[in-house]
Amino acid sequence: MADVKKFIEEVKSMTVLELNELVKALEEEFGVSAAAPVAVAAAPAAGAAAPAAAEEKTEFNVVLKDCGDKKIDVIKVVRGFTGLGLVEAKQAVEKGGVLKENVAKEEADKIVADLKAAGATAVLE
Numbered sequence: 845m846a847d848v849k850k851f852i853e854e855v856k857s858m859t860v861l862e863l864n865e866l867v868k869a870l871e872e873e874f875g876v877s878a879a880a881p882v883a884v885a886a887a888p889a890a891g892a893a894a895p896a897a898a899e900e901k902t903e904f905n906v907v908l909k910d911c912g913d914k915k916i917d918v919i920k921v922v923r924g925f926t927g928l929g930l931v932e933a934k935q936a937v938e939k940g941g942v943l944k945e946n947v948a949k950e951e952a953d954k955i956v957a958d959l960k961a962a963g964a965t966a967v968l969e
């Protein structure tokens with residue numbers, strides 16, 4: 845165990861250039877690459893950052909998947925929260941997709957609930 849501690853102390857005292865030469869020598873000696881462990885180590889860090897970003901999401905898009913059987917009721921709801929005219933709201937409902945972008949969570953939930961109450965299928969993204 846004393847040899848390992850001595851080796852670690854020697855590595856600590858090495859310059860970056862000397863460490864680089866050591867890594868290259870170890871790669872040649874054992875036929876391995878030091879790049880693979882670094883990539884594997886970086887993957888969990890990136891994976892850990894993704895859930896944090898998902899938790900911080902504050903703006904959502906309201907997406908209409910299907911207007912259902914009560915198209916007129918859905919058009920009324922769309923007109924209410926978008927301020928579109930009758931023709932534009934009808935076109936938006938028929939087209940589907942994103943109806944409102946970058947909406948706060950509370951407002952987006954209310955819009956989706958109103959659309960579902962009108963018979964539509966809507967989700968947040």
